[in-house]
Amino acid sequence: MSQQAVINQEWLKILGKGMVTLPKKWRDELKIREGDIVKAKKEGNSVVIETQRNNSAPYRVYSKSEIKELLKEDKLPRLLVRKVRRDLASISS
Numbered sequence: 001m002s003q004q005a006v007i008n009q010e011w012l013k014i015l016g017k018g019m020v021t022l023p024k025k026w027r028d029e030l031k032i033r034e035g036d037i038v039k040a041k042k043e044g045n046s047v048v049i050e051t052q053r054n055n056s057a058p059y060r061v062y063s064k065s066e067i068k069e070l071l072k073e074d075k076l077p078r079l080l081v082r083k084v085r086r087d088l089a090s091i092s093s
Contacts, residue, residue: 022049
């Protein structure tokens with residue numbers, strides 16, 4: 001292990017849902033701000049977190065209102081729900 005890696009070592013506590021807080025000094029040095037996207041990977045027994053300079057990821061993050069609208073649009077009509085329930089009930093009888 002290099003001298004630089006040892007100097008930059010910190011003990012971090014795992015919080016609820018596996019959350020970890022990066023030390024402020026590291027966030028400042030790496031220019032990581034709230035809402036930024038970072039990439040994490042597992043290497044053996046280590047976790048490596050890398051900054052994303054263009055702040056993009058290969059997936060889309062939806063807002064709560066967008067999710068609500070998607071779920072609303074995805075809902076089956078009531079008549080179709082009743083028909084499916086009847087059909088399933090007749091199969092299981």
